[in-house]
Amino acid sequence: MNEKYLICxxxxxxxxxxxxxxxxxxxxxxxxYAGVPLSMIDHLKVTIDGxxxxxxxxRFNTSCGEVFTLQELETVTTxxxxxxxxxxxxxxxxxxxxxxxxxxxxxxxxxxxxxxxxNSSYAWAEFDVE
Amino acid sequence: MNEKYLICxxxxxxxxxxxxxxxxxxxxxxxxYAGVPLSMIDHLKVTIDGxxxxxxxxRFNTSCGEVFTLQELETVTTxxxxxxxxxxxxxxxxxxxxxxxxxxxxxxxxxxxxxxxxNSSYAWAEFDVE
Amino acid sequence: MAIKLGVSLYSLxxxxxxxxxxxxxxxxxxxNEVGADGIEFLPDQMPLPGWPELSKEAVDLWFSWMEKYxxxxxxxxxxxxxxxxxxxxxxxxxxxxxxxxxxxRAARLGFKVYRTGIIRKEHLEILERxxxxxxxxxxQIATEIHAPRGIxxxxxxxxxxxxxxxxxxxxxxxxxxxxxxxxxxxxxVKRLLREGANEAIIAxxxxxxxxxxxxxxxxxxxxxxxxxxxxxxxxINRLVYDDPEWLREVLPYTKHIHGxxxxxxxxxxxxxxxxxxxxxxxxxxxxxxxxxxxxxxxxHYFDIGxxxxxxxxxxxxxxHVMIKNLIAKLSGR
Amino acid sequence: MAIKLGVSLYSLxxxxxxxxxxxxxxxxxxxNEVGADGIEFLPDQMPLPGWPELSKEAVDLWFSWMEKYxxxxxxxxxxxxxxxxxxxxxxxxxxxxxxxxxxxRAARLGFKVYRTGIIRKEHLEILERxxxxxxxxxxQIATEIHAPRGIxxxxxxxxxxxxxxxxxxxxxxxxxxxxxxxxxxxxxVKRLLREGANEAIIAxxxxxxxxxxxxxxxxxxxxxxxxxxxxxxxxINRLVYDDPEWLREVLPYTKHIHGxxxxxxxxxxxxxxxxxxxxxxxxxxxxxxxxxxxxxxxxHYFDIGxxxxxxxxxxxxxxHVMIKNLIAKLSGR
Ligand SMILES: [Mn+2]
Ligand SMILES: [Mn+2]
Numbered sequence: 001m002n003e004k005y006l007i008c009x010x011x012x013x014x015x016x017x018x019x020x021x022x023x024x025x026x027x028x029x030x031x032x033y034a035g036v037p038l039s040m041i042d043h044l045k046v047t048i049d050g051x052x053x054x055x056x057x058x059r060f061n062t063s064c065g066e067v068f069t070l071q072e073l074e075t076v077t078t079x080x081x082x083x084x085x086x087x088x089x090x091x092x093x094x095x096x097x098x099x100x101x102x103x104x105x106x107x108x109x110x111x112x113x114x115x116x117x118x119n120s121s122y123a124w125a126e127f128d129v130e
Numbered sequence: 131m132n133e134k135y136l137i138c139x140x141x142x143x144x145x146x147x148x149x150x151x152x153x154x155x156x157x158x159x160x161x162x163y164a165g166v167p168l169s170m171i172d173h174l175k176v177t178i179d180g181x182x183x184x185x186x187x188x189r190f191n192t193s194c195g196e197v198f199t200l201q202e203l204e205t206v207t208t209x210x211x212x213x214x215x216x217x218x219x220x221x222x223x224x225x226x227x228x229x230x231x232x233x234x235x236x237x238x239x240x241x242x243x244x245x246x247x248x249n250s251s252y253a254w255a256e257f258d259v260e
Numbered sequence: 261m262a263i264k265l266g267v268s269l270y271s272l273x274x275x276x277x278x279x280x281x282x283x284x285x286x287x288x289x290x291x292n293e294v295g296a297d298g299i300e301f302l303p304d305q306m307p308l309p310g311w312p313e314l315s316k317e318a319v320d321l322w323f324s325w326m327e328k329y330x331x332x333x334x335x336x337x338x339x340x341x342x343x344x345x346x347x348x349x350x351x352x353x354x355x356x357x358x359x360x361x362x363x364x365r366a367a368r369l370g371f372k373v374y375r376t377g378i379i380r381k382e383h384l385e386i387l388e389r390x391x392x393x394x395x396x397x398x399x400q401i402a403t404e405i406h407a408p409r410g411i412x413x414x415x416x417x418x419x420x421x422x423x424x425x426x427x428x429x430x431x432x433x434x435x436x437x438x439x440x441x442x443x444x445x446x447x448x449v450k451r452l453l454r455e456g457a458n459e460a461i462i463a464x465x466x467x468x469x470x471x472x473x474x475x476x477x478x479x480x481x482x483x484x485x486x487x488x489x490x491x492x493x494x495x496i497n498r499l500v501y502d503d504p505e506w507l508r509e510v511l512p513y514t515k516h517i518h519g520x521x522x523x524x525x526x527x528x529x530x531x532x533x534x535x536x537x538x539x540x541x542x543x544x545x546x547x548x549x550x551x552x553x554x555x556x557x558x559x560h561y562f563d564i565g566x567x568x569x570x571x572x573x574x575x576x577x578x579x580h581v582m583i584k585n586l587i588a589k590l591s592g593r
Numbered sequence: 594m595a596i597k598l599g600v601s602l603y604s605l606x607x608x609x610x611x612x613x614x615x616x617x618x619x620x621x622x623x624x625n626e627v628g629a630d631g632i633e634f635l636p637d638q639m640p641l642p643g644w645p646e647l648s649k650e651a652v653d654l655w656f657s658w659m660e661k662y663x664x665x666x667x668x669x670x671x672x673x674x675x676x677x678x679x680x681x682x683x684x685x686x687x688x689x690x691x692x693x694x695x696x697x698r699a700a701r702l703g704f705k706v707y708r709t710g711i712i713r714k715e716h717l718e719i720l721e722r723x724x725x726x727x728x729x730x731x732x733q734i735a736t737e738i739h740a741p742r743g744i745x746x747x748x749x750x751x752x753x754x755x756x757x758x759x760x761x762x763x764x765x766x767x768x769x770x771x772x773x774x775x776x777x778x779x780x781x782v783k784r785l786l787r788e789g790a791n792e793a794i795i796a797x798x799x800x801x802x803x804x805x806x807x808x809x810x811x812x813x814x815x816x817x818x819x820x821x822x823x824x825x826x827x828x829i830n831r832l833v834y835d836d837p838e839w840l841r842e843v844l845p846y847t848k849h850i851h852g853x854x855x856x857x858x859x860x861x862x863x864x865x866x867x868x869x870x871x872x873x874x875x876x877x878x879x880x881x882x883x884x885x886x887x888x889x890x891x892x893h894y895f896d897i898g899x900x901x902x903x904x905x906x907x908x909x910x911x912x913h914v915m916i917k918n919l920i921a922k923l924s925g926r
Contacts, residue, residue, distance in 0.1 A: 111343035164637040241676035
């Protein structure tokens, strides 16, 4: 759902810490018509330049500054991903992304009670990274 | 903690369903000085006659009649194992236990914040099964 | 008139999603540009500050908007959280507890109808257990009658049985006008055609649907139908056309109706849904309550971008004109 | 007198655990048989009906007991639930939210002291964020000063820093008398001896502890000590003997004290804890508040069964006699 607007126009950026590129990040809107507690994110798969990102490298950043791994999200009922919120998704990767054009793909699913087969949405975009 | 009183005097019984023995059960008190939400049970290992029971065969029965697998317990924050409550523990096993004497061992641990190394308690008892 | 008009803020969702409107902005546009006073909203879609906790400040803010824009809360669109955890479904008791908390929030915000939906058999038991609290709060637990299920399906009939068996005053329904669908949503067909579907084949699929002799996949393939035509077929199989007369069976328990629509033309027509017969029954029954416009067409324009969106506010305005025209015509005014 | 006496129901825990007493029964015995009015309880140990939800009925029940038995709520024994989930620690905000809910329950039940304990550095931030709510509720957030940490450790000092920096009236301490330990708990030594420890070796371990020249494992092995003697050694290393004069540093923020004890003799002696000097300081400082008897000896009799338990009610009664005797003697009455 909302596939066209899932990946936000903020694009793709390297994350720099103490002068070092330690990963990269992008912003994601929810593939649903409402917000949900984070525990209802069933999966969040990220692919960069055709290669799947290891699940353990992905971090979901809440609007109030908490950082969760996907495995931790399974019990996070007290923080929500709101409808329309641009959630910052970080991928830990030493060295970050090389400057140039990169293709980002995401596949994100929520567990919604009236969608017994799951609600999985796929989106992709290409961005230039400095 | 409270090792002497963990396994309750109610003993060991076969569970009969539609005339068939489908498993067995016993009653367990909490190894702590207070009650906790069920999600704080860190592990519950059951051994019968020296043999470990597969984790998937164990069921925790709440006082109000809910039945949870150990894997489900990890998110059960809304039901509690109260201090002094005799919780019924069921083990699914076709045919149940043979009549005669059996040795039951349990190893149960809670996650308590001021016990960084965990709070694991071991108890055993022998009972006659009809 | 006994039929009152409102808007579900669901209609304005895309503008909220993209940050063009906030909750107050949605209310303001409904009041000032649609000219309606009934406000339905989904708190999980457009939450008040601090949601799902509901502070006194948030309640005051809500009522300050109602006053400022001369609007009234109508129906509160709730959802079930059975799937909160990956490793298990919530228990009946857990969902009851969450629903009771939610009913209290709805009542504090002044809503008289708590719109929910029965999906699993368990929801019947859950909602029945919530009825005494709803009675105390003076709010009606109303399950939506929504395609692919209609009035004569267990979802509706078993809740009706609960209402009649318990004699509760706090149980009811929100019929969604989508259960009177006579064709696929117009903007959906437009999109399928942009994507390569065949206009003639879609017309035949729709005719067969109206004749209650639905085509099979083989039929469509035999006509030379492509994947997009087959998508039209599978979608039409999930539509519902209930006899509008059946509405009378649930109207005694109905305080609120969803005015689902997909696209209003400039001359105030919605060709996908049989509004004329539904309104006729409502008038004949002397039904009293709000119809909330529920526009659900914008998403079919995503592929050609925001700029060509139908304006949801204008769509709702036209929808209200259509209903007023029907009322005037049918009541001979 | 300014020192008032109460009982923590923690003292009666084993009888509750085995189903011999319920919550009301515990209160009744404290009132009628110990003859004290101050009631401290741990809701997670002996919950009211429906806990952790606190209905009006449960509150009424609680106060009906307070009235019936002529007792007053003193300190509410809370716990932290950081470890709620296996896959992560709760966040600071989550623990703050839980603690605020808990503070409200404590206040509704009439408690003036909310006893908690700092374990992780995060708890300092958590409790500081709860102070404004505690002030509003008129309840003091008091962290227990409990072995293995004493008055001059970060657990106490950093909370003291928060109290002084914020100027809050809602922050304080519950010193546990166990921080004035002069020997191992008597019933624990008795159990070790039953299990094979050497009386002479334990005596030397305790002497060395009092001389602040603790023995090493090698020392104990060199004396021919066995595993039980080594258990005594490792236990004594977790004991604390703070100078009772240090109490003065925290007394301005102390409304409640835990009268920890392990075994009262028939002639009203508790030889493991230096009560005399602690009471002397309290009297000299003119301290006003409740000392809650906190009996923690029964568990050491589990091996020889329920029948030889020390009676916790009689133990608390003797503990009160000891304190009254000390007060009388030290104030020259
Ligand atoms: Mn609807
Ligand atoms: Mn204590």
